[in-house]
Amino acid sequence: xxxxxxxxILLQVEGVSLAFGGVKALRDVxxxxxxxxxxxxxxxxxxxxxxxxxxxxxxxxxNRGAITFKGRTRAQMQPFEASRGGIARTFQNxxxxxxMSALDxxxxxxxxxxxxxxxxxxxxxxxxxxxxxxxxxxxxxxxxFLEIEPxxxxxxxxxxxxxxxxxxxxxxxAMEPDLLLLDEPMAGMNLEEKKDMSRFILDVNDxxxxxxxxxxxxxxxxxxxxxxxxxxxxxxKIADGTPDEVKKNQGVIDAYLGIAH
Amino acid sequence: xxxxxxxxxxxxxxxxxxxxxxxxDRMALAILxxxxxxxxxxxxxxxxxxxxxxxxxxxxxxxxLILALAAIGVNILVGYCGQxxxxxxxxxxxxxxxxxxxxxxxxxxxxxxxxxxSIPPLPVLLSILLxxxxxxxxxxxxxxxxxxxxxLYLAVATLAAQFFFDWVFLRVPWFTNYAPSGSVSAPTLDFxxxxxxxxxxxxxxxxxxxxxxxxxxxxxxxxxxxxxxMAIRDMDIAAELIGIRPLYAKLxxxxxxxxxxxxxxxxxxxxxxxxxxxLAFSIERSLQLLFMVIIGGLGSIMGSFIGAAFILxxxxxxxxxxxxxxxxxxxxxxxxxxxxxxxxxxxxxxxKEPHGFARLISIGKEKLRLWPFPx
Numbered sequence: 001x002x003x004x005x006x007x008x009i010l011l012q013v014e015g016v017s018l019a020f021g022g023v024k025a026l027r028d029v030x031x032x033x034x035x036x037x038x039x040x041x042x043x044x045x046x047x048x049x050x051x052x053x054x055x056x057x058x059x060x061x062x063n064r065g066a067i068t069f070k071g072r073t074r075a076q077m078q079p080f081e082a083s084r085g086g087i088a089r090t091f092q093n094x095x096x097x098x099x100m101s102a103l104d105x106x107x108x109x110x111x112x113x114x115x116x117x118x119x120x121x122x123x124x125x126x127x128x129x130x131x132x133x134x135x136x137x138x139x140x141x142x143x144x145f146l147e148i149e150p151x152x153x154x155x156x157x158x159x160x161x162x163x164x165x166x167x168x169x170x171x172x173x174a175m176e177p178d179l180l181l182l183d184e185p186m187a188g189m190n191l192e193e194k195k196d197m198s199r200f201i202l203d204v205n206d207x208x209x210x211x212x213x214x215x216x217x218x219x220x221x222x223x224x225x226x227x228x229x230x231x232x233x234x235x236x237k238i239a240d241g242t243p244d245e246v247k248k249n250q251g252v253i254d255a256y257l258g259i260a261h
Numbered sequence: 262x263x264x265x266x267x268x269x270x271x272x273x274x275x276x277x278x279x280x281x282x283x284x285x286d287r288m289a290l291a292i293l294x295x296x297x298x299x300x301x302x303x304x305x306x307x308x309x310x311x312x313x314x315x316x317x318x319x320x321x322x323x324x325x326l327i328l329a330l331a332a333i334g335v336n337i338l339v340g341y342c343g344q345x346x347x348x349x350x351x352x353x354x355x356x357x358x359x360x361x362x363x364x365x366x367x368x369x370x371x372x373x374x375x376x377x378x379s380i381p382p383l384p385v386l387l388s389i390l391l392x393x394x395x396x397x398x399x400x401x402x403x404x405x406x407x408x409x410x411x412x413l414y415l416a417v418a419t420l421a422a423q424f425f426f427d428w429v430f431l432r433v434p435w436f437t438n439y440a441p442s443g444s445v446s447a448p449t450l451d452f453x454x455x456x457x458x459x460x461x462x463x464x465x466x467x468x469x470x471x472x473x474x475x476x477x478x479x480x481x482x483x484x485x486x487x488x489x490x491m492a493i494r495d496m497d498i499a500a501e502l503i504g505i506r507p508l509y510a511k512l513x514x515x516x517x518x519x520x521x522x523x524x525x526x527x528x529x530x531x532x533x534x535x536x537x538x539x540l541a542f543s544i545e546r547s548l549q550l551l552f553m554v555i556i557g558g559l560g561s562i563m564g565s566f567i568g569a570a571f572i573l574x575x576x577x578x579x580x581x582x583x584x585x586x587x588x589x590x591x592x593x594x595x596x597x598x599x600x601x602x603x604x605x606x607x608x609x610x611x612x613k614e615p616h617g618f619a620r621l622i623s624i625g626k627e628k629l630r631l632w633p634f635p636x
Contacts, residue, residue, distance in 0.1 A: 057502065083504035097495035099560060100488070108488045112504035118513060121484035122477045129275065132484065136274045175503060 008035040009068075010179060010211050011056065016065030018051055018235075025051040026062070027235045033179065038205050039213045040226035044255060047232040049215045050092060053181045056213070057089055058082040070178065084112060088177035092184045092215075094164045098157040102167045105156055106142060109174030110135045142170050145207075146200060162193040169200060173208070180204065182214040186221060194218065198225055223247065231255070264629040280479060297468055305461040318460040325573050326467040327528045332553040332565035333478050334521030339551065340559035341482055342514035343494025344407050345415055348422035349522050349550045352396045354542035355426060356523025357530035358436050360392030364448040364531075365438060385450050389527040396523025397516045404515030408508055423544050430539040446536035463532045470528060474521055479562045481517065490514050491560070522550075556610060558619025567618040576603055 011033040018026040026048045033039045041049045054060040056067065058077040066073050069085060077085075088109075097105050114135060120128035143152055146166050151159060156167055165185060172180055185201065186194045198221055204210050216222045222229060223243040231239040231246055233255040239246050246252055264285050271277045281287045305318065335349050366382040383391070403422045407415050430436050437445050450457040450466075457466050481487050489510040492500035497507060530537050549572060557568020579599040583590045590598070614621050 059498075079498075079501040080504050080506050083502055089502055091499065095496050095499035097492045097499070099495050100491050104488055104491070107485075108492050108500075108505075109503050111485060111489060111492075114485045116485070118481070118486060118517070121486050122481050124480035124484060128484070132278065133274050136278065140274070171503065 009033070010035040010070065011213075012068040013052075013056070014066050014068070016052075016055055016062045016067070018048075018055060018060055018062045024235050026055065026232075028065070029232065029235070029237045030065075031230045031237065031240060033211060033213055034228075036205070036209055036211055037227040038201070038225055039211075040222045040229045041213060041215050041232065042217075042219075042222055042229060043232035046234070048235040049232055050183055051235075052232065053089065053183055053213070053215065056082075056179075057087045057181060083175065086175075086178035087181065088172035088175040088179070089181035090165070090168045090172050090183060090185060092187060094161070094168055096156045096164055096168055096171070099155065101153050102148060102156055102159065102163075102170075103139065103143070103152040105167055106139045106170045106174045107135065109171040110139065112175065139174055142173050145173075145203070146170050162189055162196075165189070165193075165197065166200070169197075169204075173204065173210075176208075177210060180210050180212045182212060182216075184215050184217065186216055186218055194221060201225060264626065264632075266630065278483075280476075280483075294472070297472075298465075301464065302461055305464075315460045318464050321574060321577060322464055323460070323467060323533050324529075325569055326464070326471045327525055327533055328550070328553065328573055329566045329569035330467075330471045330474055330528070331522050331525035331550055332557065332569045333475060333562060334518045334523075334525060335550045336554045336557075336559065336562065336565045337478060337482065337490070337521065338514050338518035340554050340561065340564070341487060341494065342490040342511060342518075344404070344511060344514065345412065346419040346518075347416050347544070347547050347551065348403060348419035348426075350542045350544060350546035351423045351426035352400055352519045352522040353526025353529060353546060354430055354539065355396040355399050355519075356389075356392040356526030357537070357542065358392075358430055359395035359523070360388040360527035360531065361445055361447065362436065362438075363388035363391050382448065384452075385448060385531065386452055388448075389524060389531065392527040393520040393524035396526065397520035400515040400519025400523075401512050404512050407511050407515070420544075423547055427539055427543060430542075442538075444536055444538040447531040447534075450531060457532070467528055467532055470524065474524070475562055475566075478517075478521065482560075482562065486510075486513060494560075552607070554617075556607065556617050558617030561617070561619035563622070564617050564619030567622075571618065575606070579603060 009032045013029065013031050015028050015030055016026055017024070017028055029048070029052065031041075031052075041052055043049050051060060055062050056069075058079045058081060061076045068074075069087070072085075097108060100108070114131055116128040116131050120126075124132070143149055146169065148163065148166055148170065151163060151167075156164055159167065169182075169185065172182075182201070186197050189197065201212060201214070202225065205212055214222075214226070216225075226243060228241060229239075229243055229246045230237060231249070231252050233251075238251040238255060239249040241249075264283075266283050269282075269284055271282065276282065281290060301318075301322070305315070331349065331353060334352075335346065338344050338346050363380070363383045364385055367378070367380040369378040371377055399422075403419060406418045410418060431443060434440075437443055450463075452466070457463055482490070489500070489505045490513075492503070492505055493507060493510045493514075500510070501507060526542065530541070534541060553568035553572045554565060555568070556571055557566070558564025576599050579602055580595055583595055583598075610617075
């Protein structure tokens with residue numbers, strides 16, 4: 001496995017707190033994601049992992065704290081601004097566009113890169129057609145990469161779950177993100193599918209050099225894939241370090257297995 | 262000839278992304294366009310008509326074309342962008358009355374400022390297109406609430422547009438050029454010095470409009486903007502995360518949809534009705550258009566045509582059939598029968614295939630590709 005360049009920090013989360021009414025989802029959490037690494041966020045159910053991702057890509061606005069992404073600090077932003085900045089994401093429950101084909105789903109990921117206006121698209125001629133074809137080329141590369149050629153024209157609602165997850169990854173990749181957030185990319189998959197997905201995640205990191213932050217419950221997968229792991233429990237960061245360090249951490253063992261009384 | 266793609270290899274993405282990538286589809290379309298553009302005028306020339314005289318043209322084909330155009334507009338908003346609208350009738354009315362005002366000359370006396378805005382009567386084609394533009398502007402205005410409210414609540418908001426404009430065109434005499442009866446007549450239909458008067462000329466005019474707009478709409482929905490609309494329809498949260506701005510996507514859908522509906526409204530008034538009153542664009546028209554796209558197929562340009570044909574032509578056929586077959590039934594009974602059969606057909610169709618005729622056809626095509634094997 002390629003080791004990331006440890007020096008440059010891509011994303012820095014500082015003292016973020018998030019509350020929904022009385023429920024404190026995140027309490028003063030700080031973490032950093034270095035450029036080129038695979039960073040795992042783990043923790044028991046309700047630990048605040050998904051909330052953390054939602055804060056990073058602008059879905060939730062933290063009550064306190066700041067986020068620095070690519071050297072720019074901010075407290076609030078809208079999801080489409082995050083996507084413009086280069087953050088892509090997949091969802092815990094597949095959030096594909098059900099009525100569209102796999103190809104169209106991934107093409108939709110290129111929206112930000114397409115420039116031609118309404119009138120050109122209406123005529124679908126000259127520059128508009130050239131643009132469409134150019135992006136089709138890029139999308140076909142991704143389809144090739146994810147090995148989903150046979151299903152490119154199938155409406156995604158008809159695809160099995162594992163392939164839907166793969167198409168969703170493809171849509172995120174089509175954005176050519178700097179930071180890719182994966183929310184439980186392997187939830188509900190069988191062993192074969194998990195292996196495939198792990199391979200794709202490593203390949204994405206290796207081949208495109210994309211920084212990845214992922215949430216996952218399968219500990220074997222997390223420990224194998226990630227360079228560094230952060231552990232949350234009840235909205236508090238309880239450990240942060242390499243997989244080996246985290247595995248030995250007493251706080252983490254207690255959080256997962258409970259404390260003997 | 263079998264419906265097979267075997268042997269039709271595509272070597273470029275441009276070929277693969279063509280509007281009809283399968284040869285048989287292209288041929289079917291060519292035949293259809295041939296009939297519409299050449300066959301029907303030939304029939305008119307030789308004066309051979311089913312049902313006698315030009316009934317087919319005036320009472321069936323003309324309204325079918327115009328309503329199909331309006332249905333395309335509704336389908337863009339409801340079928341592609343997923344924003345339910347009950348105000349289509351109002352947008353048709355805006356198109357019609359704006360075109361009427363522009364076609365007969367606009368005069369706005371601004372007495373307190375001491376001058377008046379006067380625009381001389383514009384050519385018909387220009388006023389029809391500007392009528393569509395006016396509808397698009399109003400469509401954008403009424404689309405703004407869609408950023409906050411969704412689904413049935415949005416439907417109610419667009420219903421407000423319907424009632425508001427019904428009222429405006431009925432009660433503000435300026436729009437009807439102070440006609441005492443509230444009924445107005447279209448200006449003469451001159452297109453570049455060519456007078457469009459006979460039914461066949463009117464038919465050709467509408468056919469050209471519908472063909473061009475259907476083509477442009479099809480291009481839009483399979484391009485980037487169409488993908489943005491469908492993304493908003495299917496999963497707005499994920500759409501936002503890949504960089505689609507809901508504001509832009511929804512408002513463009515409202516604008517394009519209202520523009521097409523507005524043009525259809527202007528055609529309906531100028532070419533089909535000739536003279537009309539606000540009642541022509543009531544809530545019933547909105548519902549009729551909505552039914553057309555639901556039955557024809559949400560999210561399908563072809564579905565708009567099929568839906569329009571079904572909703573418009575089936576009742577006429579049902580009405581004509583007993584007389585043609587010589588079954589002695591009173592007109593009243595026929596009308597009641599028509600409602601009963603039509604209603605139950607719609608129920609049956611929606612249960613059997615909730616995605617409309619367009620889906621039915623695409624399933625049929627898929628089966629046909631493999632026929633005679635099941636898979």
